Amino acid sequence: MSLQPYYSFNIVDTQAQEPILELNGIYKSFVDKTGDKVGVLQDISLAIPQGSITGIIGKSGAGKSTLLRCMNLLERPDQGNVFFEGTDLTQAPRDILRQKRHHLGMIFQHFNLLSRRTLEDNVALPLEIAGHPKAKRRKTAQSLLNRLGLSDRENDYPSNLSGGQKQRVAIARALAWNARVLLCDEITSALDPETTTDILHLLRTLRDELNLTIILITHEMSVIRAICDHVFVMDAGKVAEQGPAEHIFSRPKHPATQALLKPFLKQSIPEFIQDRLQEKLCETKENKAILRLIFSGASAQEPLVSQFIRKAHTDVNILAGFMDQIGDTTFGTLVVEIPNNPAILEQTCTFLSTRGVAVEQLGFITHD
CATH class of the missing domain: 3.30.70.260 (ACT domain)
Incomplete structure (x- = not known):
């Protein structure tokens, strides 16, 4: 039996913030092995509120990771605009785009640390590429490692760390350039539940202390439930549904959302x-x-x-x-x-x- 609403009411978000990141009419396609053009993102428009923790969920192949990579133009959209703090990144000159990217830190599922570099050197790598003096690089790296619970480990190598510690180093590296947005691509999927809880608590603390905006790609409903303020549901390259996390969980409307949440919500x-x-x-x-x-x-x-x-x-x-x-x-x-x-x-x-x-x-x- 399909469930038809008997009565509904409008929900007003009284704590809405100005968007720090906006995507308007984003299209992205790739060419497959046969030479055919395959659409991955189709007319995506969304706004990420300043200071929010936003989750993007969807089945495998829904376009989540491609969407995230379009936000800092690691993947350049075929069509549409990406605005960060009011600047259209898709139209910005190369030097302005490089400058703006400094504030869009990215964290990956498998950490992407350099095995032959110490933790300090891994964190300082973005500053080294940018040409900052060694003393400043060292000071920034040590400060971030201390903040993330890795004090006195600056001379260790990634091989000596647990998965959770490696992810902390990756977060520190993403913050090294004074990031205002963290783009997180499945960053807890390789971690055990206890470590996942620790990393999520760390992200929320960093958001509150540094006034960060955090965007999470995940397939884990428990991650969305634990940390996210706002949720976008992806389905077949489109945004199927969006809203505050508690509303998405308690009253999903789109079939894709209902399918994702039914096993979790019971x-x-x-x-x-x-x-x-x-x-x-x-x-x-x-x-x-x-x-x-x-x-x-x-x-x-x-x-x-x-x-x-x-x-x-x-x-x-x-x-x-x-x-x-x-x-x-x-x-x-x-x-x-x-x-x-x-x-x-x-x-x-x-x-x-x-x-x-x-x-x-x-x-x-x-x-x-």
Whole structure:
């Protein structure tokens, strides 16, 4: 049975920030082995808010990594514009593009450290390429290694480090040029869960302390849930859906988003309810309306169901539910059964929606 919204409400983001990075009408294609042109990105337009941690998710082949590499023009788009801090990178002269790229640090899945260089030299490499004096390179590298928990390791080599430590060095190197944006391509996929948690905590701390903007490419829903403020869902080279992380998780709209999140959220209707759900009323039996209530933020912390029961003087039977957390925001769903009475249904939707709860009517259950 498809789920049709019975009632919805508009969500206003009161903490929206000016975008630091904007992509307008981006197209990108490659030529395959047979010589055919294959479109990878199709008319991508998005804005990354200053100071946000933004996740980009999608199935393999959706175009996520190509999109990330277009943001700093490691891959130059076939068409469209990339604006960083108001400058159109796609039209910028080479010297301006080089200067702007300094502030777009990139971190890779497999660290990309130079095995024959010490940690200090790896971190200082961007400054060395830029021609900075050795004393400044050393001071910057040591300061960043200290900040990232690798003090007194500047003379070690990458082979002596764990995966998490290598990723810390890669983050330090990305920051060496005074990065204002970190572009992270699957940076936790090679790490164990405990190390992943540590790296994500580090990224959030760096965002808060340095006022960074962080963009994460990942296929791990747990990463999105743990750290991201905003999410873009990619599907077949397009942005299928976007929004605050808690809204994407708690009320996904696009089929691609629903497919990605269904196993993680455990949000499907329990079988014992699904087996009894009917789309139409049964004329010969008592019918109960089945609703799904979607809570997030403040609404998930309040006893709204019990308040409604007292206000409406009606029974509400809770059939299923779960609670979870996205970053600092709590969200959850309840599947409830109420009398199939138009007045009660309208009262339910009005009461709950004005308190930040979305309501979906799933169907009906009959009682003998």
